[in-house]
Amino acid sequence: MSPNPLHHPTPSPRRQLLLAGLALACSPSWAQTATKSANTACPAFLQHRFDRLQDEKPQDLCQYAGRVLLVVNTASFCGFTSQYKDLEALHARYRDQGLVVLGFPSNDFGQQEPGSNQAIADFCENTFGVRFPMFVKSHVVGEDANPLFKQLASATGERPRWNFHKYLISRDGREVKSHGSATQPNNPKFLKDLDRFLSTKS
Template sequence: MKINSLRLKLLGWTLLASAGASWTALNATETAPTGASTSAQAACPRVLQHTVLRLQDEKPQALCQYAGQVVVVVNTASFCGFTPQYKGLEALHAKYKDRGLVVLGFPSNDFSQEPDSNAKIADFCENTFGVKFPMFVKTTVRGADALPLFKQLAEQTGTTPKWNFYKYIISRDGQHIKSFSSMTGPQDKAFVQEIEKQLALKGAGQ
C-alpha cells in the first residue's frame, strides 16, 4: 500500500513539473517580439528597441531584427515633390543589402501629403516604384505624438523631420546617428559616402 502511495505522489510531482515547464514555454513564446531572436535582443541597440506594424498586413515587427545592420530611417509621403526618391531608396537598398544595409520607410501625413490608407500606400509604393524595402504603417514623426523611434532619433540628433523624406543613418551599433534633409537625395555623394563608411565599420552582431 505504501509503495502505491509513493508511486502516486511521484506521478503527481511529475505532472506538475511537466505542466510548469509547458506554461513557461508558452509564456516565452507569447512575449517574444516578432522577428527578433534572443541573441538579437541581447545585442540590440536602444534606438532599435521598438516594435512597429508592417505596412502590408499590420503585423508587429521588432526593429531589433535589424540589429548589427546599417539602418536608414526615412519618413515618406505619396503626394510630395520628393516622392520619386522612393526609386533611389530602393536602388540603395538593393545595392547594399548584402553588405548589411536596410532602408526602413515610415509613411506620415504630418505635412498633409499622405492622406491614403495603409493598403493604398502599400500598393502605390510597390506598383509605382517597385519598393521592396521594409515599410511600416502610417504614423506621426514629430511632436508630442511622434512614434517613439522618431522621438529617440530626435533626442540623439537634436533634429526632427522638417519635411517628407527626411533621413537618418544609424550605425551598426546604434551609437552614431546622422541626419540628412529632404533635399539630400538617395544618390547624393555625402549620403552614399556616409552609408559606405558605416558599412565598413564593425558593430553589434558583427
C-alpha cells in the same frame, strides 16, 4: 530504528549542481545580467515594435540588429516622392553589405499622405517597386511622434522638417547621421557616411 524527520539526506553532486543552477537562474542579479545582455545585442533605437504596412502584423526592429539602418519618413504625394526609386535602388545595391532601408509613411507635412495603409502599400509597390520594409502610417513629429523618431530627433538635435528626412544609424546604434529631405540618396556626402557605416563592423 525509525528515520529522524528532521534529518535530510545529503543531495548527490548532480542534484547539488541542479539546485545551484536553479538558484542562479531565479536570482535578481542573473535576470538583470540576462536583460542587459539582450539590450546590448539590440541597440536602444531598435527596441521597438511597429506594424508592417502591407498586413499590419507587428514587427520587432531587433531583427535588424547589426545592420546599418536608413530610416526615412515618406509620403505619396510630395515633390520628393520620386526618391522612393533611389531608396529602393540603394537598398538593393547595399543589402548584401548590411544596409536596410526602413520607411515610415506620415501625413504630418502638407497632408501629403492621406490614404489608408493598404493604399500606401499598393502605391509604393506598383509605382516604384518598393521592397524595403515599410510600416504603418504614423506621426514623426510632435507629442504623438512614434518613439523611434523621438529618439532619433533627440540624438541628432534634428527632427524632420518635411517628408523624406533621412536618419542613418550605425551597426551598433551608437552613431546617427541626419540628412534633410532635399538630400538625394545618391548624394556624395550621404554616400560617404553610408560607406563609412557599412565598412565598420559592430
